[in-house]
Amino acid sequence: MNTGSRLITPYDFDATATEVIDGVDLAGRRVVVTGGASGIGAETVRALAVAGAEVTVATRRPELVEPLVRELADVPGAGLVRAQALDLADLSSVDAFARAWRGPLDILVANAGIMALPERTLTDAGWEMQLATNFLGHFALADALHASLREAGSARVVVVSSGAHRWASFDFDDPHFERRPYDPWAAYGQSKTADVLFAVGARRWAVDGITANALNPGFILTNLQRHLDDDTMRAFGVMDEDGNLTPLPHYKTPAQGAATSVLLAASPLLDAVTGRYFEDNQEVQAVRADAEGGGVAAHALDPAAADRLWEYAQDTVRAWSKAQ
Numbered sequence: 006m007n008t009g010s011r012l013i014t015p016y017d018f019d020a021t022a023t024e025v026i027d028g029v030d031l032a033g034r035r036v037v038v039t040g041g042a043s044g045i046g047a048e049t050v051r052a053l054a055v056a057g058a059e060v061t062v063a064t065r066r067p068e069l070v071e072p073l074v075r076e077l078a079d080v081p082g083a084g085l086v087r088a089q090a091l092d093l094a095d096l097s098s099v100d101a102f103a104r105a106w107r108g109p110l111d112i113l114v115a116n117a118g119i120m121a122l123p124e125r126t127l128t129d130a131g132w133e134m135q136l137a138t139n140f141l142g143h144f145a146l147a148d149a150l151h152a153s154l155r156e157a158g159s160a161r162v163v164v165v166s167s168g169a170h171r172w173a174s175f176d177f178d179d180p181h182f183e184r185r186p187y188d189p190w191a192a193y194g195q196s197k198t199a200d201v202l203f204a205v206g207a208r209r210w211a212v213d214g215i216t217a218n219a220l221n222p223g224f225i226l227t228n229l230q231r232h233l234d235d236d237t238m239r240a241f242g243v244m245d246e247d248g249n250l251t252p253l254p255h256y257k258t259p260a261q262g263a264a265t266s267v268l269l270a271a272s273p274l275l276d277a278v279t280g281r282y283f284e285d286n287q288e289v290q291a292v293r294a295d296a297e298g299g300g301v302a303a304h305a306l307d308p309a310a311a312d313r314l315w316e317y318a319q320d321t322v323r324a325w326s327k328a329q
């Protein structure tokens with residue numbers, strides 16, 4: 006496995022999902038994209054399917070993916086796209102999805118996510134909703150699909166994190182905000198730190214030919230911002246006084262936002278690269294958590310924290326399974 010120097014690719018901020026895998030033939034490769042019904046997930050599905058991959062869109066509402074399925078069915082050379090129900094906040098749904106999967110899985114893109122729920126919200130299992138959706142559900146899914154990933158021979162797991170990971174390390178004493186006051190951004194940041202640590206902890210799967218890398222897609226206006234009030238949207242500079250959305254120059258289109266996911270999922274440049282963090286199609290350097298601009302916080306790359314989180318997630322998921 007590649008643990009060498011920082012990976013710099015020929016692609017930058019502006020590259021689209023299709024461009025970063027131009028010329029790559031994914032015929033015969035089987036892919037799952039969670040949250041592929043909208044936003045950057047849909048663009049990830051589009052680029053991988055057009056390159057020939059067979060893509061399963063794992064989504065809470067499969068009927069909403071029908072237009073995308075029809076669109077890609079008309080593209081010559083595109084792989085088959087289908088939708089299958091998955092609710093990451095409900096482990097019985099995760100379990101059902103994994104049990105129904107047959108044969109190898111070449112690429113798992115853990116893309117689905119929610120951001121900044123204003124009130125502390127719990128899943129039926131009693132888990133804080135952002136942690137459950139953004140991390141624990143994806144961990145459970147990857148773990149349940151491990152044999153299929155191994156069967157693929159050289160599978161890749163792509164974990165969509167966020168620059169918000171820098172706002173919070175993982176609080177092992179209180180991951181579900183039972184003791185500390187709930188903060189929507191601390192909960193989002195913690196879940197996205199967990200996503201990066203997941204990719205780092207997955208180095209234990211290298212022996213099975215499975216690599217895992219994490220990424221920040223950049224800023225993209227999508228449904229993700231639906232829980233933000235107008236004041237927050239104005240503070241972010243993406244809404245004017247009249248309530249019109251005004252994306253800033255550093256905002257990306259969904260097709261650009263999906264590029265780093267697709268690069269990590271399918272570019273030959275990433276062969277055998279694992280446990281790393283990318284932004285704008287490049288591996289980025291570790292920075293102080295409070296640094297301006299991009300970069301990855303040291304707390305998200307810490308191998309000891311990654312191992313501890315892996316054990317925590319495995320125990321949490323297994324405790325849920327036993328209780329069923």
Ligand SMILES: NC(=O)c1ccc[n+]([C@@H]2O[C@H](COP(=O)([O-])OP(=O)(O)OC[C@H]3O[C@@H](n4cnc5c(N)ncnc54)[C@H](O)[C@@H]3O)[C@@H](O)[C@H]2O)c1
Pocket residue numbers: 039040041042043044045046063064065091092093094095116117118119120138165166167168221222223224225226227228229230
């Ligand atoms: N848009 C941005 O600026 C931005 C920035 C950084 C990171 N991200 C990350 O990118 C990813 C995709 O977000 P997006 O911007 O495309 O937003 P989006 O809201 O369009 O996409 C998120 C998808 O996740 C799905 N989802 C949510 N909860 C789910 C659940 N319980 N089970 C299954 N699916 C569920 C949604 O239905 C949706 O299709 C997220 O992980 C997000 O945190 C986005």
